[in-house]
Amino acid sequence: MKKPLQILLIGVLFLILVAVRAFVQPYFYDPLIEYFKSDYLHSAFPQLNLPLFFLNIFYRYALNTMISLAIIYLYFKNLNILKFSLQFYVIAFVLLSILLFILLKFNLGQGYMLIFYVRRFLIQPLFLLLLLPAFYYQRLIKKRNFKKRKL
Numbered sequence: 001m002k003k004p005l006q007i008l009l010i011g012v013l014f015l016i017l018v019a020v021r022a023f024v025q026p027y028f029y030d031p032l033i034e035y036f037k038s039d040y041l042h043s044a045f046p047q048l049n050l051p052l053f054f055l056n057i058f059y060r061y062a063l064n065t066m067i068s069l070a071i072i073y074l075y076f077k078n079l080n081i082l083k084f085s086l087q088f089y090v091i092a093f094v095l096l097s098i099l100l101f102i103l104l105k106f107n108l109g110q111g112y113m114l115i116f117y118v119r120r121f122l123i124q125p126l127f128l129l130l131l132l133p134a135f136y137y138q139r140l141i142k143k144r145n146f147k148k149r150k151l
Helices: 003-022 031-037 050-076 079-105 109-123 126-150
Strands: none
Touching: 003 050, 050 079, 050 109, 050 126, 079 109, 079 126, 109 126
């Protein structure tokens, strides 16, 4: 694939991630969006339909993950990086979902900021912002070590 097309596709995928974030409100069930936008320190924690809430969290996470994996693959064109990223996303989803479930189920609403941040990692493509620089740095280190061996 030619470089300009690759850059264009990556740009379009980033715009899709922004669109998912911008137009999420009517399509996904998440009463915590309004709760955290309002005066959450003084308002009651909203009632949640946990199965529906977690199903929508899963849909949003899966959508962000597919787009993020496409970006990672288009940028690095390396199946090993893609496989590692997929495993990372699956493990992160399982661990963060369990943590969020425990926080919500056992009424740990007092730790509202922990709920906020765990939920944020699940519904926003933050892992992409962590993985892209990490893989890029790893590639730079490999190139540097390869050049040192040649000398």
